[in-house]
């Protein structure tokens with residue numbers, strides 16, 4: 192008998208890779224944080240002596256969900272301003288609130304609140320972009336969550352830095368250098384948008400990203416207003432400008448891409464640019480609906496993100512997966528567009544690939560980190576189960592997620608967060624509500 196740390200035996204196991212496979216009577220074997228075997232349960236019983244044996248007789252085990260675009264700290268601004276289009280929402284509500292309150296303490300508390308919600312919702316990895324990214328990284332390490340931490344780069348001053356050079360220097364000294372080769376943290380540059388940086392700064396950023404071999408994450412073609420304003424100001428659409436400045440390649444994660452021309456889609460395919468699709472944020476801010484079935488058909492890697500809770504208003508990837516599948520059908524007048532299996536793949540392995548982590552996470556395969564999520568389908572609204580992937584994508588709610596492991600650590604155990612004091616987190620969130628709600632002249 193071989194020793195292993197944990198042996199998990201669910202009713203169904205959906206590894207995502209290979210595609211369209213549902214395993215029954217199988218076990219997933221975990222040792223030293225990694226998946227070491229996926230075998231028939233009968234063989235596992237003969238071969239392995241686990242320290243912990245977990246049976247989940249009504250559950251489907253899936254790879255942990257990868258949230259490809261977040262602004263975790265903004266969870267503290269959930270519901271602060273609703274029902275406004277993007278430009279007014281940013282200019283009248285979000286930017287003034289950030290000017291007053293963004294700091295290390297706010298970022299730490301908001302990030303913890305988001306991580307607690309994400310782990311409870313079956314997510315094991317997120318890609319963030321916000322101020323004080325060193326605090327985001329610290330929070331992820333302390334709460335043992337996998338993350339790609341994006342360092343903000345803009346031209347204008349905030350509480351974190353005063354100009355593009357300072358943003359870049361702090362990004363390197365506080366985030367990119369300290370987290371090289373960290374088992375949970377990878378890093379990327381996160382220029383806010385094409386309008387937030389000069390040509391010179393983009394060129395400098397390209398050089399730095401190549402030197403450090405890190406990715407770039409940017410909001411792109413989110414609204415028609417953004418595209419029209421840029422075209423008026425620079426004579427070029429934002430994507431054309433970024434392409435001419437050398438920013439467009441396979442290490443680019445372009446967030447939103449609601450509006451792309453056919454020619455632009457062709458360049459995405461040729462250059463291998465990844466798209467983070469955030470459908471509920473795009474709906475709420477009336478930005479439009481990205482035609483992601485078309486993008487995928489043409490060969491673009493499209494993954495899914497929640498964006499911030501200030502424009503969503505939850506960081507719930509189950510809802511985001513379902514919305515992705517439903518909108519794709521309506522938008523393309525094709526009920527077969529984005530099947531349940533495709534939506535699950537976008538929310539797991541395609542997300543991992545977009546973050547450069549496809550060798551590490553995103554599917555249940557031997558050798559990868561044991562980033563796993565277990566969902567109870569024995570609920571009235573998820574019965575009967577003909578196809579667990581269909582029930583997962585079209586019926587499951589976040590409260591059906593019972594167990595989550597990140598790098599083999601049991602982070603959610605029968606619905607209870609094991610690393611996070613939720614009462615204390617709720618208290619801190621309430622204190623922030625009082626601060627944000629205070630009128631500016633007080």
Ligand SMILES: [Zn+2]
Pocket residue numbers: 260261262410446498499
């Ligand atoms: Zn965003």
